[in-house]
Amino acid sequence: MPSKRLNTFHVLFISLAVVAVGYVIRTPWLPIRRETKTSMGYLEDSLMNFTELTGKYGYISEEHHVITDDGYILTMFRIAKAKNCHKRKRSPPVLLMHGLLQSSDSWIDSGPNAGLAYLISDACYDLWLGNVRGNYYSRGHVHLNPDKDAEYWNFYIEEIGTYDVPAMIDYVLDYTGFKKLNYIGFSQGTGTFLVMCSERPEYCEKAQLLISLAPASRQFHTSSQIYRMLTQMFDRMESALSIYGVHEVFSKGEFSQEFVGFFCHLSVATQRLCETFLNLFEQVDSSHSGSITNQTTTVLFGHFPAGTSLHNMAWYGQSMTATRFRKFNHGKKKNLVVYGSEQPAAYNLSAMTVPVLCIYGNNDGLVDVKDVEWLMSKLPNVLESVKVEDPLWTHLDMTYSQYTVYTIFPKISEYLLKYTSA
Incomplete structure (x- = not known):
């Protein structure tokens, strides 16, 4: 046990050091130019954006821009033509939403035989992929x-749940002419949908199905000590970091992301180290070796982390100690002003009336089984809650595993068909 704690401390210290250096050292050679990376032998897929990467594998994608009510400019992608769909698209459209520090790229990083974006569009669904404010596709205002x-x-x-998700839903429905869509959210992508239903319940009526993958709400039982300590550090130090101009964290093109992207492409040995780091970050009971391939690891670190706000990471730190799915805790004095009580207001989970399919893993170090079960007990219309049969299935397997087509896609496909017309 002391050895495990010591290893955790070392990894945490190195992680924080890399983040700190990223803000202290802002050199003119960051981000590294794409041409330079190509000459250094980076994998081509890791350097491509969404439309380029899908195009490489025979899919035609469109880029769309959405403006929220509070002025943020978001980028969405639509797979207009799938390589393996040769008939009319099913209806209604499907909106696929990424998790914390990810982007729409996370759904294609594992390649056309495993990426959920490819699998869903090949099944002839009109697939749209969102990008929330603050990631590298949605940094406009x-x-x-x-x-x-x-x-x-x-x-x-x-704000993501109150403004971003409703804006994207409206855009998709206006563009396609449908009154409702089916929504698939991974981790934060589910949490923000729940926020939307709590704060703007009229938008809950615009979805006919929520497929929730490893849903993040409260994270009271999170077992990853690295994730817990890192987010709680951001919560404790938010004011101090803000004074020094740190408002954005883990952005694409900054030192931490460029360093990991460079390190993970060097050799098979460093690729394996990066895979080991993913397992260590989740701090799972048993590693799921081989689920995320070495190539996928290299590609994903070309797109991840995608960036978010310091304030958002601080909220995740608070979620580790909260027994409810609640709003930001500003402290008793400011809470009284903002919420009318000393404690932060809780999100109204009973407002989430959309039928829910939940899929989660038993070996998830970030969204623990106990928190998933707690959340499902609070939602009024859970159709089915499914634990992945593979006992080693982790949080990041949901987006990056090479086994997606056998593990989670069949159940996703089953429910999409139930709520779809040909």
């Missing part, structure tokens, strides 16, 4: 500059 205006980064899942 009608009048704020994310590189200069701290106000841009004053958001957490509250």
Whole structure:
């Protein structure tokens, strides 16, 4: 046990050091130019954006831009033509939402035989993929500059659920002419949908099915000590870091992301070390070796982490100690002003009336089984809650595993068919 704690401390220390250096050292050679990376032998897939990467494998994608009610400019992608769909698309459309520090790229990083975006579009669904504010696809605003205006980064899942998800739903429905869609959310992608239903319940009526993959709400039982300590550090130090101009964290193109992307492509040995780091970060009971291939690990670190706000990471730190799925805790004095009580208001989970299919893993170090079961007990319309049969299935397997087509996609396909017309 002392050895395990010591290893955790070392990894945490190195992680924080890399993050700190990323803010202290801002050299003119970051981000590294794409041409330079190509000459250094980076995997081509790790350097491509969504439309380029899907195009490489025979899929035609469109880029769309959405403006939220509070002025954020978001990028969405639509797979307009799938390689293996040769008939009319099913209806209604499907909106697929990524997790914390991810982007739409996370659904294609594992390749056309495993990435959920490929599998769903090949099944002839009209697939749309969102990108929430603050990731590298959605850093725009009608009048704020994310590189200069701290106000841009004053958001957490509250704003994502209140503004981003509704804006994307409206855009998809307006564009396609349907009244409802089916929604698939991974981790934060489910949490923000729940926020939307709590704060803007009229938008809950615009979805006819929620497929929830490893849903993140409260994270009271999270077993990953690295994740817990890192997010709680951000919570404790948010004010101090903000004074020094740190408002955005883990952004693509900054030192931490570029360092990991460089390290993971060097050799098979470093690829394996990066895979080991993913397992260590989740701090799972048993590693799921081979589930995320070495190539996928290299590709994903070309797109991950995708960036978010310091404030959002601080909220995740608070979720580790909360027994409810609640709003940001500003402290008793400010809570009285903001919420009218000394404690943060809880999100109204009973407002989430959309039928729910939940899929989760037994070996998830970030979203623990106990927290998933707690959440499902609070939702009024759970159709089925499914634990993946593979006992080693982890949190990140949901987006990056090579076994997706055999493990979670059959159940996803079953429910999409139930809520779809040909």
